[in-house]
Amino acid sequence: MSKEKFSSRRKFLLTTARAAGLAGIGALVWSSMLEESTASSLILRPPGALPEKDFLKTCIKCGLCVSACPYDTLKLAAPGDHKPMGTPFFDARDIPCYMCTDIPCVPVCPTGALDEQSVSTDGELDINLSRMGVAVIDSSACVAFWGIQCDACHRACPLIDEAIIIEYDKNERTGKHAFLTPVVVNDVCTGCGMCEHACITEKAAITIIPRDVVLGHAGSHYVKGWDKKDEARIKDATGATTHTELSKQSALDSLNDDSELY
């Protein structure tokens, strides 16, 4: 066998198998690198950014948005930032988005990864439509929840009394003071991060998190019966009535029968 020359057919098969194997290794290593580099979901994008999945395949990583930002808010992820390489992001605690009314960062984007439509109404740019993230308050670290007066985030918010409101409550501990606590209105908050930047605690008690990471969704089968608009959704609903048969066993039997506990 060892002396025998390989037939050309066998040679061909072996070469093909080897090439396929090498390609397989390459593809596996490469795709795991890609998985790894795009795994981080806690990343704040510039105003008007497409949903993360589309953003990743559309942004060409030119940095034109970064150059356009007058406040140096935006950065391109470099190796070591642990973010998809070359894509623009910002760190709100460091420099938040200052909500330029002319949104210079968006129209310069050549690829549409920053979508002008999503931040305009009737062709007019409106930065308040941007949804870069949503502010989330850690009520155990926020000193306002301790009863200490601080509304730094509230005053920093460009949508004061719309995106952050202040709620009042009695302070039972002292009996004569009030709690003035900030509450974020999720639908209105743009995620600009000025609140996080302004927060006075050592590590910010209000943090911007990408909306799809933190916001829930109740599902369409819950209807707010007290809300005329919401109730209109079930105006034409048809449905079947279901009947569940009553158990014939006595109540005592079911209490003594422990089989369903395990």
Next chain:
Amino acid sequence: MKYLISRRITQITVMALYVAANVWGLKILEGNLSSSVLLGTVPLSDPYAVLQMCVAGSVITTDVLIGAVIIALFYGVVGGRMFCSWVCPINMVTDAANWLRRKLGISHVQKRVYMSRNLRLWILAMSLVLSFAMGLTAFELVSPISMLHRGLVFGMGFGFSAILIIFFFDLFVHENGWCGYVCPLGGFYSLVGKFSLIRVKHNVDNCTECMKCKVVCPEKEVLHMVAKHSATVTMGACTNCARCIEVCDDDALNFSIRNFIDKK
């Protein structure tokens, strides 16, 4: 030397213009090599990046498409891999590695590691398959070329390590390893430049068979005609770096305009 100097001037000027645009707002050439705006109006985009975006399923805007077509046409005419030796900043890294390799004589002590020149085309194909399968721009997210040109303009991070890997790979593992065998962007441009017009031409009558040109050429295969017969270098892999022209003391190599009609 004049070609080497002009290459370095072009490479450095392009990068300097990008830096000037980002740092001082000098609006001549903004962005980076992935996509830029020339004089505030003309879009320019990396056609290979745009191709990956296409197969990944992204909606391509007209700006980016026009930019990619301009660049592809430009290199399609002047020589695809002219990008490699005249613009790409990695070229300075690999040239440095290669220079050191020659000075130290590493090629003499090293056993030849076999790699196929076609490897880069396989990597190119794989980048497109992966882009398609994962809905991502597979090479753009790991490209050390972008790490370097983007890093120079927008901040490097740990990008230096990737550049060092390429440097040491070319120095110790394989002569011209990265640009000559691995880089899919180089492979892409060698396809783009298949029919380009500016070409090196060999005149065998002047050739003294010193073979210095084959020593300096990073893509030796393209000079297969040297000392055999007069011909134009037609292989797409030639980077038009003009190293062979500069090293030839006998005027047997020169740039010429490719003649498609009078094929010889």
